Amino acid sequence: MSDPVFECRSASVTLSLSGGARPIISDINLDIQQAEFLSIVGPSGTGKTTLLRMLGGLLHPTSGEVRVNGAILTGPPEGVVIVFQDYANALLQWRTVAANVAFGIERKLPAKECTDRVNAALDLVGLSRRAEDYPWQLSGGMQQRVQIARALALRPAVMLMDEPFAALDAMTKAGLQDELLRLRDQTRTSFVFITHDIEEAVYLGDRVAVLKGSPGRIEDIVKIELPSLRDQISTRQMPEFLAYRYGLHKAIGHG
């Protein structure tokens, strides 16, 4: 196996809140490989978002370390980008779709390359025809695709996604799940995908990590050995899929 893109070594985050210091996540050990899809599930309040913010460099681990391509992470690292759940807040409402997608690269790249990348990213998420619209003219699913395109335009090695589909309806969600898997195959990007939806975690993941407790710890990491070409209908009916689902529900403590 090649070197992991991402490594966490007994990383913990303690936040100082009004009631004093409170440990949020503790002793996190994780490796993420290139083009791997890692799902992280857990009940609310177990520090899923904190874990993701730490991986994205928005929070420093209080102890332990996080490495990206071998280098210790000190701030938001190059090649790693977060996609947030609340797309309406995360998009720049005063910019067109194309200008939103360009936002992360326009100050760093020549105009020509920037335009090419924006067009390619919009193409990948199927929004080329809406490039000149404003975010508020788009449906929720499309707005979330704009945010994904903005992340893709950076050509990231790792995309960190914080419950990106939680606010979307079931059909839109299914479509975007398949789109993510296709993007992973096309771009070889690694994904860390936070969700509280166990089925979503199994359907998308190469592995599923279970975060549990307070402070949150990684309770278990389950390798998902389903055929790599997933299908919304047949994959979800496989006995193995149901077995993973059952096992994870048990691990989280629902059963």
Added chain:
Amino acid sequence: MADQARRSGINWAGLAVLLALLVVWEASVRFGLIAFEFVPAPSSIAAGAIRLSREGILFTDLLHTLMSIAMGWGIAMVIGISIGLLLGFSSIARKFGLASVEILRPMPGIAFAPLGLLLFGFSLQTELVVTVLPTIWPVMINTMGGVANIHPRLTDVGQTLRLSPTEIVRHLLLPAALPSIIVGARISLSLALVMAIVAEIVGNPAGLGYGIVREQQAMNPDLMFAYIAVVGILGIVLNAGVLAVTTVLWPASTRSMA
């Protein structure tokens, strides 16, 4: 909905009502239904306006008032936006400054007119004191609110896209606050017009406001009403002008404004 009405062009029904009111007014004066000596018919007001503009005095007065509005509003913008940004971005500034703002804000600006007169006499400076002080508040409060209400997610976005702190302020926070700042600027502009006219009535013998008083004292109600009409039209034009400029410069920022 206001947007739709705006886009569909001229509001004919509304204009028809306005026209009907003018006709009723005209008829009432002509047929003696209104017996007041000093209420002229719209036709004589229009004739008065034409006479005033032929003499050139209307234009001079309009120019003076426009200039005082521009100066007063401009000064208020600079002060209001600066303090508003400071209060919006810094919780320390809010902690120390907000009480003063809340105490000073409800004070009627016109109360400072005697002070202006004492300091500067009947002059443009007095007019500016009266115009600037109340005009600062709307833009200051809206700027502060606009900055304080920016969703923290935008800063997260800036960080994950690896913008520097100055780039985050310049490319994310200021544009996000801009619609509120523009709303405040528009309210301030309407207020600047009102205060400039008031100042010209009480403190500076020049401009449209003084024109109203001058013609009143000269017993020329048709000319007095002509000045009042010009002030009204000026208010409409200024507001429409600001809206048009902001729509062209920042198309997205005026989406929810009417």
